[in-house]
Amino acid sequence: MTGILDALAQLRLGSRMLTGPAQLAAFGSDALTAFHQRPLAVVLVESTEEVVAVVRACHQQGVPFVARGSGTSLSGGSLPVEGGVLIALNRLNRVLRVDPAARTAVVQPGVINLQVSQTAAPHNLAYAPDPSSQAVCSIGGNVAFNSGGAHCLRHGMTSNHVLGVKAVLPDGELVELGGASTEPNGPDWVGMFCGSEGLFGIAVEVTLRLVPIAESTRTSLAVYGSLQDAGDAVAAIVRAGLLPVAMEIMDALAIEAAEASVKPNYPKGAALLIVELEGERDVVVAEAVKLDALLRKSGATQTTSTEDPGARALIWKGRKSAFSAVGWLAPDYIVQDGVVPRTRLGEALAEIGRMSVETGVRVANVFHAGDGNLHPLILFDGRQPGAVERAERLAGDILKLCVSLGGSITGEHGVGVEKREYLSLMFSADDLGLMRRVRRAVDPKELANRGKMLEPAEMAA
Amino acid sequence: MSTTAACIEHAQELIRRRDGADRVLPVAGATKPALSRAGDGVMAVDVSELRGIVEYDPGELTVTARAATPVAEVADVLAEHGQYLPFDPPLVEAGATLGGVVAAATSGPNAFRHGGVRDFVIGVRLIDGTARLVSGGGKVVKNAAGFDLPKLMVGSRGRLGVITQLSFKVFPRPSATVTHRYGLGLDGALETIARLCRGPITLDAVDIEPGGHLVIRLGGDVDLLGARSARLEAEVGAAAEVLGGSVDRDYWTDVAGFSWVPGGQAVVRAPVPAHLVPRVDAVLEAAGALVRYSLAGNVAWIAWPPARPTEVLAAALAGLGLTGVALTGPPLPGPIGAQPGGAFGERVRSAFDPFDRFAQD
Numbered sequence: 001m002t003g004i005l006d007a008l009a010q011l012r013l014g015s016r017m018l019t020g021p022a023q024l025a026a027f028g029s030d031a032l033t034a035f036h037q038r039p040l041a042v043v044l045v046e047s048t049e050e051v052v053a054v055v056r057a058c059h060q061q062g063v064p065f066v067a068r069g070s071g072t073s074l075s076g077g078s079l080p081v082e083g084g085v086l087i088a089l090n091r092l093n094r095v096l097r098v099d100p101a102a103r104t105a106v107v108q109p110g111v112i113n114l115q116v117s118q119t120a121a122p123h124n125l126a127y128a129p130d131p132s133s134q135a136v137c138s139i140g141g142n143v144a145f146n147s148g149g150a151h152c153l154r155h156g157m158t159s160n161h162v163l164g165v166k167a168v169l170p171d172g173e174l175v176e177l178g179g180a181s182t183e184p185n186g187p188d189w190v191g192m193f194c195g196s197e198g199l200f201g202i203a204v205e206v207t208l209r210l211v212p213i214a215e216s217t218r219t220s221l222a223v224y225g226s227l228q229d230a231g232d233a234v235a236a237i238v239r240a241g242l243l244p245v246a247m248e249i250m251d252a253l254a255i256e257a258a259e260a261s262v263k264p265n266y267p268k269g270a271a272l273l274i275v276e277l278e279g280e281r282d283v284v285v286a287e288a289v290k291l292d293a294l295l296r297k298s299g300a301t302q303t304t305s306t307e308d309p310g311a312r313a314l315i316w317k318g319r320k321s322a323f324s325a326v327g328w329l330a331p332d333y334i335v336q337d338g339v340v341p342r343t344r345l346g347e348a349l350a351e352i353g354r355m356s357v358e359t360g361v362r363v364a365n366v367f368h369a370g371d372g373n374l375h376p377l378i379l380f381d382g383r384q385p386g387a388v389e390r391a392e393r394l395a396g397d398i399l400k401l402c403v404s405l406g407g408s409i410t411g412e413h414g415v416g417v418e419k420r421e422y423l424s425l426m427f428s429a430d431d432l433g434l435m436r437r438v439r440r441a442v443d444p445k446e447l448a449n450r451g452k453m454l455e456p457a458e459m460a461a
Numbered sequence: 462m463s464t465t466a467a468c469i470e471h472a473q474e475l476i477r478r479r480d481g482a483d484r485v486l487p488v489a490g491a492t493k494p495a496l497s498r499a500g501d502g503v504m505a506v507d508v509s510e511l512r513g514i515v516e517y518d519p520g521e522l523t524v525t526a527r528a529a530t531p532v533a534e535v536a537d538v539l540a541e542h543g544q545y546l547p548f549d550p551p552l553v554e555a556g557a558t559l560g561g562v563v564a565a566a567t568s569g570p571n572a573f574r575h576g577g578v579r580d581f582v583i584g585v586r587l588i589d590g591t592a593r594l595v596s597g598g599g600k601v602v603k604n605a606a607g608f609d610l611p612k613l614m615v616g617s618r619g620r621l622g623v624i625t626q627l628s629f630k631v632f633p634r635p636s637a638t639v640t641h642r643y644g645l646g647l648d649g650a651l652e653t654i655a656r657l658c659r660g661p662i663t664l665d666a667v668d669i670e671p672g673g674h675l676v677i678r679l680g681g682d683v684d685l686l687g688a689r690s691a692r693l694e695a696e697v698g699a700a701a702e703v704l705g706g707s708v709d710r711d712y713w714t715d716v717a718g719f720s721w722v723p724g725g726q727a728v729v730r731a732p733v734p735a736h737l738v739p740r741v742d743a744v745l746e747a748a749g750a751l752v753r754y755s756l757a758g759n760v761a762w763i764a765w766p767p768a769r770p771t772e773v774l775a776a777a778l779a780g781l782g783l784t785g786v787a788l789t790g791p792p793l794p795g796p797i798g799a800q801p802g803g804a805f806g807e808r809v810r811s812a813f814d815p816f817d818r819f820a821q822d
């Protein structure tokens with residue numbers, strides 16, 4: 001192990017190489033705090049050349065490495081490997097250029113998601129993917145985990161907005177994938193790189209597609225007597241041919257949590273549906289009339305809508321703070337990220353409710369209803385004997401439910417370390433065999449983000 | 462050499478055996494003959510039998526079909542429910558199949574509004590080079606589990622596997638459309654595009670015809686279309702030739718069928734960073750090509766005369782740092798210029814096709 005430390009020391013990173021126990025402890029977890037590992041060293045890189053040099057050193061010494069940006073992964077995506085090197089990318093945080101005419105931006109991986117939109121705003125452009133953590137999460141992690149957000153319904157996920165990637169492969173080789181065109185010749189290497197959970201190496205430059213800021217954005221709230229009714233309303237909106245940019249549902253418990261923390265003044269009810277329309281002003285006005293009629297017809301007891309930026313921001317603040325807000329309801333929680341076909345939302349929610357009652361484990365529901373992407377927040381008190389195990393069992397059962405309904409174990413958080421054992425619910429041995437072959441072809445020593453998504457070789461044997 | 466696969470198991474068997482050929486190339490609709498022509502030592506495996514819609518629920522906004530299902534068949538079923546494939550593949554009337562569209566990465570002009578093939582393919586089933594049937598992605602619109610094999614297949618041209626089934630997101634289809642043509646010249650068109658594409662009007666298609674006419678299509682609610690059309694004209698600041706109703710529909714059907722390409726000429730697709738369009742245009746015009754730009758200048762559709770050696774075009778594209786893929790016309794070498802992917806691409810390819818059973822460039 002001293003071999004890699006000596007090799008890293010030769011890079012003369014000075015105070016940007018951390019090896020002290022207290023320094024390392026700060027990097028031991030990401031947003032999935034139940035997991036903790038101590039890396040051998042943390043390096044704070046400041047250039048592509050340094051990333052290449054560190055990865056080469058790791059490759060020569062056979063030492064695993066993990067790239068980390070803001071550490072907001074909810075699946076343990078940037079959990080260090082014990083005895084490995086953690087490469088912190090936060091200082092690679094420059095927006096290298098914005099091309100307003102082509103509507104693209106080239107950024108480094110440590111750039112914060114929201115910063116891209118802020119930089120593009122003077123050109124009336126924005127970066128569409130908006131994870132709830134957008135004020136802190138970084139683009140490198142967004143790319144590695146193909147992050148989503150509330151506006152995927154129309155805009156898609158991160159990979160739909162990444163046109164090019166300059167990446168350091170796990171042996172230190174630098175490659176350029178894709179380019180500045182929205183329609184590259186294939187194979188779509190960029191699409192394959194996105195969402196690969198760091199297993200193919202480290203993105204050091206990312207070309208992003210920007211979208212025009214809509215002339216008009218209108219956010220509607222509708223209150224329902226049950227989650228099922230709210231879920232059915234979503235299906236009715238889709239059937240009617242409307243294509244909102246976002247459709248979100250929160251249940252009573254999630255509403256309570258949001259009110260306790262950021263006080264968005266949501267109307268009270270068993271379920272709250274948030275629908276956002278955007279586009280040309282006249283189009284949004286016409287669609288809002290249709291939407292309101294659909295909401296009332298689907299049993300909404302109360303509806304309001306607003307174009308006011310301040311009021312809209314408050315609505316979204318409540319929604320986006322939901323994960324952290326449940327801290328007001330219970331000392332600990334697990335957030336899940338399963339997906340079901342949107343026509344089976346009502347069924348899935350009813351079953352989750354039944355499972356919650358049966359196990360006595362409270363579940364708050366807040367989710368991207370338009371995409372069928374559930375975020376059940378499983379509440380528990382880790383100090384009580386058996387509570388963690390009960391919560392984890394319920395979390396697993398919810399994932400099994402999602403897959404049995406024809407969905408996925410993860411919509412946007414990724415598999416990480418957390419859902420690795422559930423990947424086989426979705427994929428056959430042959431499917432996973434191909435994924436492992438790809439992983440080993442790109443990284444024979446399995447050094448890059450070892451243990452995420454796929455089991456390491458020694459465990460899979 | 463060509464063999465028809467009667468079913469998936471037969472296709473697997475053919476990939477395993479190769480029947481004396483060195484390599485195999487999957488083909489179906491053959492609407493892009495430059496890509497479906499089997500070269501020396503290559504056996505074409507015709508998978509046309511693998512067709513039919515497997516699953517479609519309009520409320521779900523997704524569709525799953527076998528790979529050789531004609532796009533037209535899917536489009537018709539979707540249209541009955543007011544939905545469409547927003548990536549607008551070309552050559553639909555000629556018989557293009559879903560698998561061919563994915564393998565050739567052919568998104569059409571109307572992909573401008575919502576995105577291309579890569580943005581709408583969500584699931585794939587394919588036979589890899591070990592002859593195993595494998596799946597990637599899924600049937601739900603949002604899915605981050607496992608490597609994104611569906612996207613990887615976009616533009617894979619049969620080099621990584623034989624696609625047998627695909628799942629797509631679909632969207633509500635605009636109920637009415639209208640098209641404007643503006644005679645602004647190439648520079649005027651590019652300047653207008655740079656401005657218009659930053660809002661406020663939602664545009665369905667933004668093309669530049671050979672000769673520099675800017676063509677813009679609007680889609681949406683019929684009641685609002687007149688006012689939006691007037692607003693577009695005001696934003697452009699020039700008088701439009703307005704194509705409505707069946708004229709609008711026929712115009713885009715003709716574009717999708719490459720009727721603007723002179724008879725016998727090859728069609729080559731080249732992705733272009735929008736800022737390079739003026740240089741690309743000057744170089745290709747000098748080389749004797751007709752060019753139509755789609756997706757606001759992000760892709761060049763090049764008509765190449767058969768009398769001119771393709772090496773001239775390859776050199777012109779390479780000189781601009783571009784790549785191109787020939788689709789139609791007389792047989793040409795598949796790709797022109799290097800495909801981006803480098804060491805990453807080669808390693809991924811070796812995992813999909815460890816025994817080198819699939820056709821290569």
